[in-house]
Amino acid sequence: ICRGDSIRLEGTGADTYLWDFGVENGRSFQPDSTRTYTVIGMAANQCHDTAQITVKVSSSLEVDAGPDRNVCIGEKVTLSGSGAKVYTWSDGVVDGIPFVPTSTRTYTLYAEDENGCMDTAQVQITVLPRPQVTAGADRSICEGDQIRLEGKGALTYTWDQNVINNQLFKPQSTSVYAGIGRDAKDCTDTAQVRVQGNPAPKVELPAIIGICAGETVTLEPKAAGGTGV
Numbered sequence: 001i002c003r004g005d006s007i008r009l010e011g012t013g014a015d016t017y018l019w020d021f022g023v024e025n026g027r028s029f030q031p032d033s034t035r036t037y038t039v040i041g042m043a044a045n046q047c048h049d050t051a052q053i054t055v056k057v058s059s060s061l062e063v064d065a066g067p068d069r070n071v072c073i074g075e076k077v078t079l080s081g082s083g084a085k086v087y088t089w090s091d092g093v094v095d096g097i098p099f100v101p102t103s104t105r106t107y108t109l110y111a112e113d114e115n116g117c118m119d120t121a122q123v124q125i126t127v128l129p130r131p132q133v134t135a136g137a138d139r140s141i142c143e144g145d146q147i148r149l150e151g152k153g154a155l156t157y158t159w160d161q162n163v164i165n166n167q168l169f170k171p172q173s174t175s176v177y178a179g180i181g182r183d184a185k186d187c188t189d190t191a192q193v194r195v196q197g198n199p200a201p202k203v204e205l206p207a208i209i210g211i212c213a214g215e216t217v218t219l220e221p222k223a224a225g226g227t228g229v
Contacts, residue, residue, distance in 0.1 A: 014041025
């Protein structure tokens with residue numbers, strides 16, 4: 001039998017029966033370990049006989065469904081039982097196979113050992129929302145200018161291309177920068193911003209202009225890629 005199960009021992013072939021270990025004939029009890037029970041059967045004429053039966057108690061299962069855990073929405077989680085031979089989970093979960101939980105839920109593990117003894121365990125998976133990270137609007141700058149990228153909506157931010165959040169840097173060219181924001185519970189979200197780098201105009205003036213005192217001169221710079229002011 002499995003530990004915790006009840007059993008009934010009942011002698012036959014006599015009028016009265018006396019069992020050892022406090023067992024009462026025909027009455028259920030719960031054995032706590034493997035043991036051999038002896039019964040003395042008494043007839044009405046006081047003649048008696050004995051018989052024995054061994055009850056094997058399967059060792060108790062120590063089934064474990066794993067620790068409760070938090071996951072960010074959209075992440076996969078794998079539930080794996082231990083302490084038995086066969087595992088069946090509630091809610092259609094397959095032992096050892098990743099799945100994506102959609103809401104906070106307690107999952108029940110039904111475990112069975114090689115003797116057919118069963119036990120259950122539970123684990124709670126808490127599904128956490130992700131932060132709503134923003135990186136600001138796309139922007140346009142002049143070549144050589146500095147810019148500052150700042151994420152919002154999370155606790156910490158990591159940018160690609162070696163950009164440090166909220167610190168000035170000089171973009172080398174037009175590029176799209178991706179920032180990962182992480183909240184206090186380690187859930188993340190990603191946002192992007194495009195920085196348009198515009199080349200500076202090249203202005204040219206005559207190197208030397210000679211005029212006489214009192215004369216006027218008109219300066220006409222040549223600007224490539226710009227407009228005169």
